[in-house]
Amino acid sequence: MSSIIQLLPDHVANQIAAGEVVQRPASIVKELLENAVDAGATEVKLVVKDAGKTLVQVIDNGKGMSVTDSRLCFERHATSKIRHAEDLFSLHTKGFRGEALASIAAVAHVEMKTRQEQDELGTHIVIEGSKFVSQDVAVLPKGTSFSIKNLFFNIPARRNFLKSDTVEFRHIVDEFERVALAHANIGFMLYHNGSEMFNLPGSNQRQRIVNIFGGRTNEKLVPVSESTEIVNIQGFVCKPEFAKKNRGEQFFFVNDRFIKSGYLHHAVMAAYEGLLKDGSQPGYFLYLDVPPNTIDINIHPTKTEIKFDDEHALYAILRSSIKHSLGQFNVAPVLDFERDANLDTPYNYESKEAIMPMVQVDRSYNPFADEKPAKSSSGSSSSSSFSSSGRGGWTPSFKKEKAPVWESLYTGLSEAAEEITPVNEISFESEEVTGSLFNDTEVEQAVQKTYQIHKKYIVSPIKSGLLIIDQKRAHQRVLYEQFLTNITVHHAASQQLLFPLMLYYNMSELALIQEMRGALENTGFVFAEFNNDHIVVSGLPVNVAESEVSILLEELLNDLQQEVPDSSFSQTDSIAKSMARSLAIKTGVIMPEKEQENMVNSLFACKEPNVSPFNKPTFITISVEDLDKRFAI
Known part of the structure; x- marks a missing residue:
């Protein structure tokens, strides 16, 4: 029997290895940025086109490579970082496996330009799918420049699995931020489709x-x-x-x-x-x-x-x-065992005893007794008199008017009471009731139809039994369909703010808000200004309070970053779901009867009232037969 195990060709092995290293354009960004840092660069520039699908270029001013190294770096397991297995436990560099460049060259068009400081000329190499196309001598600046073009050109299936440009660029920004934060002393720049996204000088x-x-x-x-x-x-x-x-x-x-x-x-x-x-x-x-x-x-x-x-x-x-x-830094309470000398008893008062205060009470004082007129020192009977001051001047003194006696308020009530007509002698105009505005059936229907249980469920009787509605999920369904309609039909109402809100976000969050700006404006938001680090909101949807705006947008950004929608429809759906979740009535809120009835009517007016936007049941029914079985003996 012939053998069936064979050695794979190098280009096939490199494509398989690329599946581990190169998952998306952000993987290339990570590998090339880390190589630039290992090369001792002080300035690194990242240029991206079409979220890395068309071009990923990393330019550094590091030490560069010689002619031999520039050719050898594209071979598998070729590295300058380790020599022995023991070196794995004393690593001070980023890359060490020697597979990154070989894997990248297997699935893209690679162009490398490099020159060492002591050399007059550099090396220019072009590789397409692991095949060396050309190697020339060129006049180049010090450092290395890698240009990765047409990623996955020879593996269309892998290219089809890439997400939208927005999603892929978000992953690139994440990798860029991680490397930039780890090396604050190095200057980093990021350009996307010709626009400068980051310009970070070396700092602390x-x-x-x-x-x-x-x-x-x-x-x-x-x-x-x-x-x-x-x-x-x-x-x-x-x-x-x-x-x-x-x-x-x-x-x-x-x-x-x-x-x-x-x-x-x-x-x-x-x-x-x-x-x-x-x-x-x-x-x-x-x-x-x-x-x-x-x-x-x-x-x-x-x-x-x-x-x-x-x-x-x-x-x-x-x-x-x-x-x-x-x-x-006084953010959290701590136990302080250091004694403050300012709280000690002064030296002069250490041997003194405390003096108890004496309180005198006039036990014969009666607030309802007649006040005796105060004796006037000047003997004058006028309403105002002048007393002599110690400095030879005159100080006016006024007599206090006598307060009315409280018993006098009730004088004459007995005579007035005798003149009042007795109640039994009062005659009222009779009014004959000819009929009821509502018949008996309508009166029975006017009785409350819904009840709230445990501030969570709304219970309503129906012909077949009992209807129990989860108020939170039901409100989510109602709001979800409202927002979805507003976004697609563009007719949402907005309430203008007297004082616009200024909200601060980082660059990636601002880019995401800018991307979904149209959908948010269709729900009722009005954005007056977009700056590098903040936005100004001047209008809100009708059912959004001013205090809820920052929380709503924060949860919306969180949902979009986790779900990462890659199409306009899924993004619209995510926005409607996130806003419905944030604004829906919460468990534990008391709902008046009118709101309960409105909730029930609004729910069953929806297109899909059975489930919430997150595929959870909004209500259940209990039939009369089920209730009878419960009470059966």
């Missing part, structure tokens, strides 16, 4: 955070600093009052490498215990420096997860350092 950590997430971020930050033998912690956490529903501003960096760790996140949440509302997430930018031999970063293909040797000690140190910082 705090300034880099403010440059990325907006000027108002500075007032949110609380510094964290802790140095131990296990870990050195630097960075910032956000104040509890600025907590959000989403987890967008949460960053862990270990040895300048972005990681995701649910275990460390739990330590941060434990430090905020008792300071956050339910469902709120604090923002944090934490930089952990640990010995390289105490971590293993080779447990995940994307290197975003790390295994620590002593996780329990790291957990305790991180939680206590954040708790200490929140208390130190």
Whole structure:
């Protein structure tokens, strides 16, 4: 029998390996930016077209590569970062596997230009699908430039799985922010379709955070600093009052490498215990420096997860350092064992005893007794007199008018009572009732039809039995169809604000709001201004209160970032769902009878009253037969 196992050709193996490394354009951005950082660059420029589908170009001023290295870097498992297996536990660089460039070259058109500082000429290489097309000598600036064009040109199926430009660019911005936050001393620039999105000069950590997430971020930050033998912690956490529903501003960096760790996140949440509302997430930018031999970063293909040797000690140190910082800056209450000398008893009063105050009470005082006229010192009978002052002047003194005696208010009542006609002698005009405005059936129907149970359910009798409605889900269905109609038909009403609202967001959130601006305006929002770090809202939908605007938009951004809609219809649907969830009446709210009836009528006027926008049942029915069975013996 012939053998069936064969070695794969290099270009096929590279395409298979590319599935791990290159998942979307953002994966290329991550690899190339990290290579630029490893090359010692002080300025890195990222140029993107069509969300990376057409072009991803990274230009740096690093040390560059020689002619041999420029050709060898596209081979699999070719790297300058490690020599032995033991080097995996003493890594100080980003990339080390040597598969990134080989995988990228297997699924795209690659053009590389590089020159070292001591060389007069550089190298220009063109590769298409792992095949070297050309290699020339060229006059180039110091550093390296990678241009990745036509991603997945030879794998159409993979290209079809890419999302919309908006979604893909959002992933690119995420990777760009992670690398830029990890290396605040390096200048980064991002251009998309010819427009400058970010221009971040080299600075410190705090300034880099403010440059990325907006000027108002500075007032949110609380510094964290802790140095131990296990870990050195630097960075910032956000104040509890600025907590959000989403987890967008949460960053862990270990040895300048972005990681995701649910275990460390739990330590941060434990430090905020008792300071956050339910469902709120604090923002944090934490930089952990640990010995390289105490971590293993080779447990995940994307290197975003790390295994620590002593996780329990790291957990305790991180939680206590954040708790200490929140208390130190008066964000959280702490126990203060330092005695304040200003609260001590003065020396002159230490030996003195306290003097009890004496209270004198006139037990013969009667407020209802007649007041005796005060004796006038001047003997004058006029209403005002003048008494001599100590300085030879005259001071006017006025007599107090005598208060009326309270018994005099009731004099003469007995005589007036005798003149009042007795009640039994009063005659009233009779009025004959000829008929009822409503018949008996209508009177029975006027009795309350709906009842609210436990401030959660609306109960209404029907012919076949009983109808029980979940008020929250029912209201969600009603609002969802209203918003969906308003967005598509463009006829929503708006209420103008006397004082417009100014709301601050970071650049990615502003881009998302700008993208869904048309749909929001169709629901009733009016945006007066769009700036680099804030928006101005001058009009609101009729059923949205002014105090709910920031919460509504925050939850809307959170929903859109999590669901990542890739078409206009799904985005419209997501906006309607998110607004319906935010504005629907909550469990625990008392509804008057009229509102209950209106809720029932509005629900059954919907196109799909049976389920909420999130496919949860809005009501159930209990038949009379079911009730009879319950009472059967």
